[in-house]
Amino acid sequence: MDQHLLSIILFTPLAGLAVLLFIPGSSKNVIRIWANVVAFAGFLVSLPLATRFDKGASGFQFVERAEWIPSLGVQYLIGVDGISMLLIMLTTVFGFIAALSSWNAVEERVKEYYAMFMLLQTGMIGVFLALDFFLFYVFWELVLVPMYFIIGVWGGPRKLYAAIKFFLYTLAGSVLMLLGILALYFQYHAQFGAYTFEIANLMKVVLEPGMERWVFWAFFVGFAIKVPMFPFHTWLPDAHVEAPTAGSVILAAVLLKMGTYGFLRFSLPLLPRASNDVEIVRILAILSIVGIIYGALVCLMQKDWKKLIAYSSVSHLGFCTLGIFALNPNGIAGSVLQQINHGISTGMLFLVIGVMYERRHTREISEYGGIAHVMPKYAIVFAIAMLSSAGLPLLNGFVGEFTILQGAFEANRVWAAFAVSGVILGAAYLLWLYQRVMLGQVTNGKNLRLPDLSAREMAVFLPLIAWALWIGVYPKPYFDILEKPVQQLVERVKPGYYQGQAALKAGVR
Amino acid sequence: MSQFYTTTDHFVLAPALMLALFGCAILLFDFLLFPNPKDRKWLTMFLLAGEAFCGYGLWRQHSFLISNGIGEITAFQGSLTMDGFALFFNWIFLIATVVVAIVSYNYLEIEGEHHGEYYALILFAQCGMFFLAAGTDLVTLFIGLELMALCFYVMVGFLRGERRSNEAAMKYLLLGAFSSGFLAYGFSIMYGVSGSTKLSDVAAAFAARDPWDPMILLAVATTSVGLLFKISAAPFHMWAPDAYEGAPTTVTAYLSVASKAASFAFLLRIFMGPLSTSRPVWEPLLAAVAIATMTFGNLAAISQNNIKRLLAYSSISHAGYMLLGLIAGNRTGLNGVAVYVMVYTFMNLGAFLVVVAMRRKGIAGEDVDDLAGLMHKSPGYAMLMLVFLLSLAGIPPTAGFLGKYYIFLSLIETGHYTLAVIGTLYVAVAIYYYFRIVKSMFIPEQFEPAPLSTSLGLRLALGVTGALTLVIGIYPEPFLRMAQTSLMR
Secondary structure: OHHHHHHHHHHHHHHHHHHHOOOOOOOHHHHHHHHHHHHHHHHHHHHHHHHHOOOOOOOOEEEEEEEEEHHHOEEEEEEEOHHHHHHHHHHHHHHHHHHHHOOOOOOOOHHHHHHHHHHHHHHHHHHHHEOEHHHHHHHHHHOHHHHHHHHHHHOOOOHHHHHHHHHHHHHHHHHHHHHHHHHHHHHHHHHHOOOOOEHHHHOOOOOOHHHHHHHHHHHHHHHHHHOOOOOOOOHHHHHHHHOOHHHHHHHHHHHOHHHHHHHHHHHHHHOHHHHOOHHHHHHHHHHHHHHHHHHHHHHHHOOEHHHHHHHHHHHHHHHHHHHHHHOOHHHHHHHHHHHHHHHHHHHHHHHHHHHHHHHHOOOEHHHOOOHHHHOHHHHHHHHHHHHHHHOOOOOHHHHHHHHHHHHHHHHOHHHHHHHHHHHHHHHHHHHHHHHHHHOOOOOOHHHOOOOOOOHHHHHHHHHHHHHHHHHHHOOHHHHHHHHHHHHHHHHHHOOOHHHHHHHHHHHHO | OOOOOOHHHHHHHHHHHHHHHHHHHHHHHHHHOOOOHHHHHHHHHHHHHHHHHHHHHHHHHHHHHHHHOOOEEEEOOOOEEEEHHHHHHHHHHHHHHHHHHHHHHHHHHHHOOOOOHHHHHHHHHHHHHHHHHHEOEHHHHHHHHHHHHHHHHHHHOOOOOOHHHHHHHHHHHHHHHHHHHHHHHHHHHHHHHHOOOEHHHHHHHHHHOOOOOHHHHHHHHHHHHHHHHHOOOOOOOOHHHHHHHHOOHHHHHHHHHHHHHHHHHHHHHHHHOHHHHHHHHHHHHHHHHHHHHHHHHHHHHHOOOEHHHHHHHHHHHHHHHHHHHHHHOOHHHHHHHHHHHHHHHHHHHHHHHHHHHHOEOOEOOOEHHHHOOHHHHOHHHHHHHHHHHHHHHOOOOOHHHHHHHHHHHHHHHOOOHHHHHHHHHHHHHHHHHHHHHHHHHHOOOOOOOOOOOOOHHHHHHHHHHHHHHHHHHHOOHHHHHHHHHOOOO
């Protein structure tokens, strides 16, 4: 089973989709049950990946290779390292949670809804698995279509605008990225006389510096729009606000990570000199810091609860990109962990909003107040989600942000100083939000009789809370998993970094 | 057989001969055997039989080339050349013609203009295309072009009672004749320079001269005008939206794929043949034309409400992309044009077939709004349309992506970075107007209660085009090989 484990993980949602097509659209509950079964199965088959993953091994594991389009040099080549393994686990967990949380939220066209989710799930897993650039691109684009429909069909009042904006933005970025991919592919052919999209081979290409910078910017546009980095973030608030709850959850928890993952898997290893170029790193760090602070400041202004969380993603993802371009082990490992953390905590926050939206059908913060009196369980869940996002010690967010700041400090103290202000602002907007919504007296009569969390809703939150606590209290296994791939990345971008560090330590002694 | 008509000549000509024979036979039989309108379904059968013979002829040529390991068979003292290139395009014409023929019966019945001549015209048009792909002589090519174009002038105006159709045919005829004049003028200069009508002789004569020689410049300019008109490239694209909108939808489908494919075969024969040494002259010219074509096509498509018009503008922009492959001009680029023509044929035919299905008694079904609620009413058609539109936009894993892939790669290989960036950004523009159709299909309101007009032929045709659009996208290897061998010389 091990040799096809990844294919099984990849195609489980697709197989579920094939069966789903034969279920009549009118039997909604059968469809819901089936979708949840498939999503849970998707999670179960991914479990062996975590248990059998060898932390000590360098390079990729569970690799599968088959010819796909030989005349273009395209292979079906998939495999995982520590980084992608964690992101796949995040994807499968959230696949299940998104399915479970949609039970009551979606009443219309249930079949199409779950079909889109299963397609989306395959696309996302494929993005994290692919070790062939062509294959990656196919999955990368495959994700766009179901997400367009999830936002555009089951979304809020301005759904069509938000959906096409999402589609156009990301597509414009990814076609430019395609040009970068093709340039690299062509250069490989020019230098080695063969066509291949395999990443390990493409890493051998030596580009002349000007060319490498152009390719870097081409990749950058594709990934930065997806992350989204300032100033490419404007599609995100629209998409988040209009998307249905599960759509927002997947968007925040998994989809945005495709961008940061792209930087880690492609930009850094394939274009090490451009990634280490002083000018480029400075620009990216500045954009990240602007994103952190700007996102946080905009959060303070929001009247719409969901929009606030959407902008908080801009701020939190700024930390992730800052960590990546600190280009040292702490920064990168912290960034990956923070990607997981952001998935958990922001995913939870969107679920929290969804729970309330199903009851009240409004997201105006001013409509609420004193909810903690009416819904005590809900108050606790919300508090945990909020604190985890704000980076309270003993919860997951703290570990990630702290490590990133460590890395940033090592790279440039000024960056760290600015980035810290983002942590403070983050605590401010989240605590203020909590205060306005949950604390005080119930001011709005409509809020008096709200039912507390149901068993199904608790089932959605509990695994996420447990995960948040685990990372917060004992993050060591995560850092162990990340150690090897991060080491390889840093060695690739900054050759001799570890020797330099060792010499430094010896000198201090 | 005599020295003027050898066995080889017959072997090469056989597919076209079959088409012409069956076309004439249809005209006769329609008149003599099937005076009863109900018997017209036999004409479709008859046409299919003709296509089967034509296909058999092509297949024998194909096997002959492979089994003897040769690149080409020439006939009629070098006026016709059957090579991988000609075969590849002829297969495309054949598939397109069959697809159009089997959906026409039902459609023409609804339009109330069902006449046997229609089937004959389709066959004659395909016969003209045969000569466009296989011709290697200026006169042969010109006759092929006129044969095809004349059939289309008639077919575009086939809805005699409808003024839109009449107007479209008139416009197409006048502008088409005008451009043919330019082309004939260009050809006459080629003849004047070389003293021969054979492409190879003309190429040799052109190669011996300086590319900036005024005669050559004049030949390039006039020939380009004629050819660019035929592929509806800007600034000679004005006829296309009107002709596409006014023509019966099945004819529009045929015109947009088969005629365009044939014109591209013709264009490649000329530009990669006699004019290949004039590349420094026409490359910047064509680059400007390609940019203008993509710009006009994409920007004008945004504001269209009529789907046929929208698809007309989109097909203009596709011509721009195909031109980019010729501009790159290397192996990848030419390969890209072949692949692009192939995938474009299937996806564009498919999209028009859905529009054909929307035409019902009393309902034009041509506006974007007419598709509203299609996902609710007939999800199968809506999903197929989605696949075709995604493919037209070039989103993987559909076939359209591969066409764009080759084109972009060839531009990168030859260092045309600016063109590549412009081309990719227009992909994002294109998705906007294609998704206007998608948006409409997925709107829950139902405006049209009448069921779609389907027939066995239509379902079959949609199945084939839809399956090919997906299969080429997901497992392209055999198709890419086919396109590659088409360029082996």
